[in-house]
Amino acid sequence: MSDETTAGGATTTDAAAPLPPYPDTVGHPLLHTVGSMRDVFGFRDRAMADRDLVRIKLLGPGDVYHLGHPDHFERVLLNDRENFRKSDDFRIAFEGGLVAVEGETWRRQRETLQPLFARDSLVDYADGMVEVICRRSRRWESGTRIDLTHETSQLSLDVLFATLFGRELTVGGDEEIRTAADHLQHWFAPTSYPLPTWVPTPARWRFKRGKRRLQRVATELLDEKADDPPTDPTAADDLLSLLVGLREAGVESEALSDERIRDQVVTMIFAGHDTTSTAIAFAFYALATHPDVRDRFHAEVDALDSVGIDALDALEVTERIVTEALRLYPPVYTIPRETTTDVTVDGYRIPEGSPTWLTVDQVHRDPRFYDDPGTFRPARWDGALRQRIPDFAYAPFGGGPRRCIGRQFALMEAKLALAAIGREYHLAWPDDASDDAPMIPGMTARMAPETAFRVVER
Numbered sequence: 001m002s003d004e005t006t007a008g009g010a011t012t013t014d015a016a017a018p019l020p021p022y023p024d025t026v027g028h029p030l031l032h033t034v035g036s037m038r039d040v041f042g043f044r045d046r047a048m049a050d051r052d053l054v055r056i057k058l059l060g061p062g063d064v065y066h067l068g069h070p071d072h073f074e075r076v077l078l079n080d081r082e083n084f085r086k087s088d089d090f091r092i093a094f095e096g097g098l099v100a101v102e103g104e105t106w107r108r109q110r111e112t113l114q115p116l117f118a119r120d121s122l123v124d125y126a127d128g129m130v131e132v133i134c135r136r137s138r139r140w141e142s143g144t145r146i147d148l149t150h151e152t153s154q155l156s157l158d159v160l161f162a163t164l165f166g167r168e169l170t171v172g173g174d175e176e177i178r179t180a181a182d183h184l185q186h187w188f189a190p191t192s193y194p195l196p197t198w199v200p201t202p203a204r205w206r207f208k209r210g211k212r213r214l215q216r217v218a219t220e221l222l223d224e225k226a227d228d229p230p231t232d233p234t235a236a237d238d239l240l241s242l243l244v245g246l247r248e249a250g251v252e253s254e255a256l257s258d259e260r261i262r263d264q265v266v267t268m269i270f271a272g273h274d275t276t277s278t279a280i281a282f283a284f285y286a287l288a289t290h291p292d293v294r295d296r297f298h299a300e301v302d303a304l305d306s307v308g309i310d311a312l313d314a315l316e317v318t319e320r321i322v323t324e325a326l327r328l329y330p331p332v333y334t335i336p337r338e339t340t341t342d343v344t345v346d347g348y349r350i351p352e353g354s355p356t357w358l359t360v361d362q363v364h365r366d367p368r369f370y371d372d373p374g375t376f377r378p379a380r381w382d383g384a385l386r387q388r389i390p391d392f393a394y395a396p397f398g399g400g401p402r403r404c405i406g407r408q409f410a411l412m413e414a415k416l417a418l419a420a421i422g423r424e425y426h427l428a429w430p431d432d433a434s435d436d437a438p439m440i441p442g443m444t445a446r447m448a449p450e451t452a453f454r455v456v457e458r
């Protein structure tokens with residue numbers, strides 16, 4: 001038995017982690033499973049109301065440990081990361097893709113893919129991004145309503161294909177790809193995830209079909225590239241040119257097999273699509289509901305000569321809006337890991353092989369680190385807040401060596417999308433809508449679909 005001080009300050013012993021304090025019949029997996037399926041955030045938030053660590057018992061994955069303090073994040077993602085690996089869910093979903101692999105394979109893949117996200121590549125992507133963003137937004141008609149969740153989701157897919165995959169999707173077309181990308185979310189559907197994997201839920205079926213379709217799309221893209229291979233991989237500015245180019249140049253690596261390249265395509269579609277889309281949608285929601293911030297934002301974007309790479313430095317207000325939207329509505333609201341050995345956290349025992357989840361949205365709304373944490377206030381980032389809070393108290397992109405490889409890509413896309421759209425339109429939150437745009441959980445969080453914003457031409 002060991003005594004330790006918890007991240008929350010209490011002293012405990014090396015004991016089984018606490019269960020949610022309700023209902024009185026605590027601890028039955030069926031109750032926790034039903035509670036989670038009904039309301040993932042509510043069930044977990046009530047459980048963690050006055051604790052930094054709880055254990056929720058689910059029928060499928062078993063005991064899931066939720067950790068909600070920046071010190072936990074630092075330990076799991078950085079200082080003690082060999083004791084916390086990626087879970088099987090990542091391998092089921094993405095097989096040999098960057099987001100799922102471990103160890104030396106991960107290190108080599110990350111090194112190979114890094115140039116696609118380096119500053120020079122981002123500069124090259126900027127104009128293409130603005131073009132596809134405007135192509136979509138110019139179809140909106142003033143006075144009509146748009147389903148913003150759907151629009152931003154399509155927009156971020158358009159951007160990914162036009163930049164990383166070097167193949168433009170048609171606006172209003174390529175339905176098969178769009179539906180398949182949408183279905184990747186379903187592996188973590190709250191109505192399905194808590195159940196054992198052998199239960200054939202509709203969400204799992206949709207996920208598997210979506211993944212198979214995207215693998216076919218990836219194979220087609222790969223065949224096109226292989227027919228006309230790039231000669232200089234160092235000059236490649238899209239994923240397939242880079243990987244096929246390296247292969248043609250005689251580089252031998254397991255990461256360059258057809259199968260692995262296909263896994264990277266599926267990984268990037270999943271990791272880069274709904275995440276960025278959620279960030280943009282919630283930023284527009286926050287602007288719609290905070291007129292004072294919106295005025296400052298409009299003044300900033302109206303002052304630009306044009307929207308593109310040269311405008312980025314001037315977008316300070318816009319940048320804070322994105323930063324604050326990612327704090328209040330983090331698309332990756334949970335970062336999952338699995339213990340590789342028995343560990344003790346805050347004096348509680350977590351057995352080997354246990355799902356251990358870092359609750360990003362909880363930390364982002366913790367009054368120990370943020371004043372008035374539930375309020376959207378971009379100006380909070382004006383001063384030295386970043387220096388005052390612990391490093392891991394703001395972690396929308398994770399942390400440590402596995403921090404999001406697409407972070408700068410996503411931030412650039414979000415800022416360009418806000419600026420390009422904000423110069424043309426105000427997206428109004430309808431009077432008849434409820435005050436809150438709910439985050440709904442999936443593999444990443446999304447704004448509830450069919451949230452109809454009113455388009456007002458400026």
Ligand code: HEM
Nearest residue numbers: 098099271272275276279332396397398402404405406410
């Ligand atoms: C606002 C948008 C985004 C958010 C909030 C986000 C968030 C994250 C987070 C939290 C992680 C760490 C996951 C973990 O440690 O388990 C991650 C990893 C990753 N992200 Fe992002 N992401 C975003 C955009 C993107 C984009 C645009 C791309 C690619 C085009 C991308 C590709 C990846 C990949 C490949 C990984 C795995 C990196 C590795 O394991 O080395 N992400 N992302």
